[in-house]
Amino acid sequence: xxxxxxxxxxxxxxxxxxxxxxxxxxxxxxxxxxxxxxxxxxxxxxxxxxxxxxxxxxxxxxxxxxxxxxxxxxxxxxxxxxxxxxxxxxxxxxxxxxxxxxxxxxxxxxxxxxxxxxxxxxxxxxxxxxxxxxxxxxxxxxxxxxxxxxxxxxxxxxxxxxxxxxxxxxxxxxxxxxxxxxxxxxxxxxxxxxxxxxxxxxxxxxxxxxxxxxxxxxxxxxxxxxxxxxxxxxxxxxxxxxxxxxxxxxxxxxxxxxxxxxxxxxxxxxxxxxxxxxxxxxxxxxxxxxxxxxxxxxxxxxxxxxxxxxxxxxxxxxxxxxxxxxxxxxxxxxxxxxxxxxxxxxxxxxxxxxxxxxxxxxxxxxxxxxxxxxxxxxxxxxxxxxxxxxxxxxxxxxxxxxxxxxxxxxxxxxxxxxxxxxxxxxxxxxxxxxxxxxxxxxxxxxxxxxxxxxxxxxxxxxxxxxxxxxxxxxxxxxxxxxxxxxxxxxxxxxxxxxxxxxxxxxxxxxxxxxxxxxxxxxxxxxxxxxxxxxxxxxxxxxxxxxxxxxxx
Amino acid sequence: xxxxxxxxxxxxxxxxxxxxxxxxxxxxxxxxxxxxxxxxxxxxxxxxxxxxxxxxxxxxxxxxxxxxxxxxxxxxxxxxxxxxxxxxxxxxxxxxxxxxxxxxxxxxxxxxxxxxxxxxxxxxxxxxxxxxxxxxxxxxxxxxxxxxxxxxxxxxxxxxxxx
Numbered sequence: 001x002x003x004x005x006x007x008x009x010x011x012x013x014x015x016x017x018x019x020x021x022x023x024x025x026x027x028x029x030x031x032x033x034x035x036x037x038x039x040x041x042x043x044x045x046x047x048x049x050x051x052x053x054x055x056x057x058x059x060x061x062x063x064x065x066x067x068x069x070x071x072x073x074x075x076x077x078x079x080x081x082x083x084x085x086x087x088x089x090x091x092x093x094x095x096x097x098x099x100x101x102x103x104x105x106x107x108x109x110x111x112x113x114x115x116x117x118x119x120x121x122x123x124x125x126x127x128x129x130x131x132x133x134x135x136x137x138x139x140x141x142x143x144x145x146x147x148x149x150x151x152x153x154x155x156x157x158x159x160x161x162x163x164x165x166x167x168x169x170x171x172x173x174x175x176x177x178x179x180x181x182x183x184x185x186x187x188x189x190x191x192x193x194x195x196x197x198x199x200x201x202x203x204x205x206x207x208x209x210x211x212x213x214x215x216x217x218x219x220x221x222x223x224x225x226x227x228x229x230x231x232x233x234x235x236x237x238x239x240x241x242x243x244x245x246x247x248x249x250x251x252x253x254x255x256x257x258x259x260x261x262x263x264x265x266x267x268x269x270x271x272x273x274x275x276x277x278x279x280x281x282x283x284x285x286x287x288x289x290x291x292x293x294x295x296x297x298x299x300x301x302x303x304x305x306x307x308x309x310x311x312x313x314x315x316x317x318x319x320x321x322x323x324x325x326x327x328x329x330x331x332x333x334x335x336x337x338x339x340x341x342x343x344x345x346x347x348x349x350x351x352x353x354x355x356x357x358x359x360x361x362x363x364x365x366x367x368x369x370x371x372x373x374x375x376x377x378x379x380x381x382x383x384x385x386x387x388x389x390x391x392x393x394x395x396x397x398x399x400x401x402x403x404x405x406x407x408x409x410x411x412x413x414x415x416x417x418x419x420x421x422x423x424x425x426x427x428x429x430x431x432x433x434x435x436x437x438x439x440x441x442x443x444x445x446x447x448x449x450x451x452x453x454x455x456x457x458x459x460x461x462x463x464x465x466x467x468x469x470x471x472x473x474x475x476x477x478x479x480x481x482x483x484x485x486x487x488x489x490x491x492x493x494x495x496x497x498x499x500x501x502x503x504x505x506x507x508x509x510x511x512x513x514x515x516x517x518x519x520x521x522x523x524x525x526x527x528x529x530x531x532x533x534x535x536x537x538x539x540x541x542x543x544x545x546x547x548x549x550x551x552x
Numbered sequence: 553x554x555x556x557x558x559x560x561x562x563x564x565x566x567x568x569x570x571x572x573x574x575x576x577x578x579x580x581x582x583x584x585x586x587x588x589x590x591x592x593x594x595x596x597x598x599x600x601x602x603x604x605x606x607x608x609x610x611x612x613x614x615x616x617x618x619x620x621x622x623x624x625x626x627x628x629x630x631x632x633x634x635x636x637x638x639x640x641x642x643x644x645x646x647x648x649x650x651x652x653x654x655x656x657x658x659x660x661x662x663x664x665x666x667x668x669x670x671x672x673x674x675x676x677x678x679x680x681x682x683x684x685x686x687x688x689x690x691x692x693x694x695x696x697x698x699x700x701x702x703x704x705x706x707x708x709x710x711x712x713x714x715x
């Protein structure tokens with residue numbers, strides 16, 4: 001993974017000093033909370049319902065063992081012993097005190113981490129595919145380009161006060177695990193004509209109150225022009241995005257208002273100017289310098305079949321279940337991609353205790369070349385595990401409650417913090433997720449249902465990605481009572497779609513029954529090996545709706 | 553309010569003239585874009601310096617061919633979070649090659665001076681309690697930069713690769 005050089009290190013240390021000064025001025029009463037707000041928001045410090053919340057950046061989700069240990073240390077020393085991994089591949093701490101934040105940032109800086117641009121109307125932490133460097137069909141490693149974008153966007157002087165926040169995601173291949181079409185800019189690496197990587201640039205996707213799938217704006221942009229193209233796009237947005245209405249200020253609204261063709265024309269015009277100036281052309285030496293940090297780890301030469309794995313699978317059904325759901329194919333013979341679910345039944349999606357983080361860190365060091373990735377679906381990926389080691393890894397995960405076999409199954413939810421933590425929420429999300437998980441806890445039942453992604457948001461801002469859930473759940477407030485609206489057929493992958501609202505909302509008491517009803521319709525209609533989303537696309541909303549409201 | 557230019561306090565000689573007011577003779581004046589465009593031909597013959605103040609909704613493109621007639625361009629920041637002026641400043645400096653003063657007015661706060669100066673703004677209308685020490689500290693808090701802008705600072709990329 002990437003390591004800071006002396007320049008990256010110095011800049012992060014200077015930022016710690018700068019923000020510590022801002023905190024000191026606030027604590028001394030030299031600035032008001034109103035004046036402090038934009039400053040703290042530039043550094044991931046939010047004021048939530050009960051306390052300050054600190055969001056720490058995990059660039060493109062990648063962490064070393066040492067860094068994960070530090071996250072555990074922070075949870076233990078400054079928080080209540082746990083942290084929450086988010087859909088932005090970051091971690092949030094819900095209970096730090098303001099006076100401790102400079103010390104937390106100093107601790108983070110000691111392991112090359114920070115909270116820079118994890119909030120505010122700026123370019124946020126870049127996200128990417130958790131299978132980077134391990135997936136067979138990958139055209140190029142998206143972490144290389146994510147790191148290049150991270151550096152370009154860090155303290156960008158022109159784009160610090162954008163109309164609204166700005167999120168960029170990079171996928172290294174057509175198969176999309178990073179939801180790129182639902183980002184302000186989504187980048188898909190494609191094969192360029194010169195044999196080098198090139199970039200398809202999708203602009204103007206997003207969720208929130210106005211979900212949009214990003215149209216393709218730039219096609220096969222050459223590698224050395226990537227930053228020039230991004231700068232041109234951001235400049236068009238910075239100058240033309242709406243600033244009069246908070247809810248219409250994302251780039252998706254601009255793209256929708258002027259149309260993809262006009263957006264493309266404006267970006268290309270600006271791009272031509274930026275290119276002519278030449279200052280942003282990426283030198284080959286810099287691309288190669290960063291590429292070197294992501295060269296393949298020292299794989300052993302192995303047979304692709306593992307007798308040890310086969311034997312353990314036939315001897316232990318629970319392990320076999322885990323392999324079935326949580327393991328993905330690796331490009332290197334004898335290796336596998338292992339996913340750790342942070343969705344145990346009864347738990348809080350995305351939460352991990354400090355003790356669990358320490359175990360995960362040690363296991364990544366022992367079994368996956370000292371490196372792991374937080375996923376946007378709030379799980380953790382070990383990208384390079386020997387098949388021979390999978391059983392030992394799973395046993396150690398099981399010991400600390402992390403061996404759950406439910407990746408992409410009906411109990412693996414994306415869940416926003418909801419009314420339990422968030423000042424914006426209308427309804428609770430966490431207890432809803434827990435009730436659904438308890439209802440479907442039986443693993444054979446989950447396996448029988450197969451891939452089914454439920455995503456839950458506690459308000460229309462859609463932090464829980466409900467628009468792209470195969471089943472999406474949105475909490476709404478009706479005269480002081482929490483109701484839940486169900487949408488069906490959303491998907492955040494390369495076949496992106498936005499879910500359709502199925503009908504009137506349900507009370508909390510009715511909701512789990514409604515989900516079961518939807519699942520029953522699927523099970524009785526599906527064809528062989530058909531996933532829920534495929535059945536939905538084949539038969540449409542009406543059969544689901546008819547069954548769902550038949551008894552009301 | 554005080555003016556900081558090129559890192560020092562300076563007397564502000566400029567007079568902001570409303571669109572319907574008479575121009576004071578032989579005094580440097582700041583005009584709106586509307587007035588400049590309406591009266592351009594007669595204003596060109598004037599002896600005293602002229603500046604145009606752009607509202608945050610006014611991109612500098614209409615001034616491109618007139619910049620050699622202007623001594624200063626003022627950019628208004630009606631709220632700290634309205635960041636359009638950062639792009640305007642870079643266009644003026646880097647694309648249109650404007651050499652005169654670019655002044656930030658409006659809600660121009662301590663923690664913005666650094667980014668503004670990186671974008672080519674060299675004059676700042678600041679609050680009464682601002683000291684030069686405060687100003688110097690604010691614009692030197694981050695000594696390294698990743699992005700090339702018209703301010704000519706060597707980027708981290710250039711330092712890495714020795715050019």
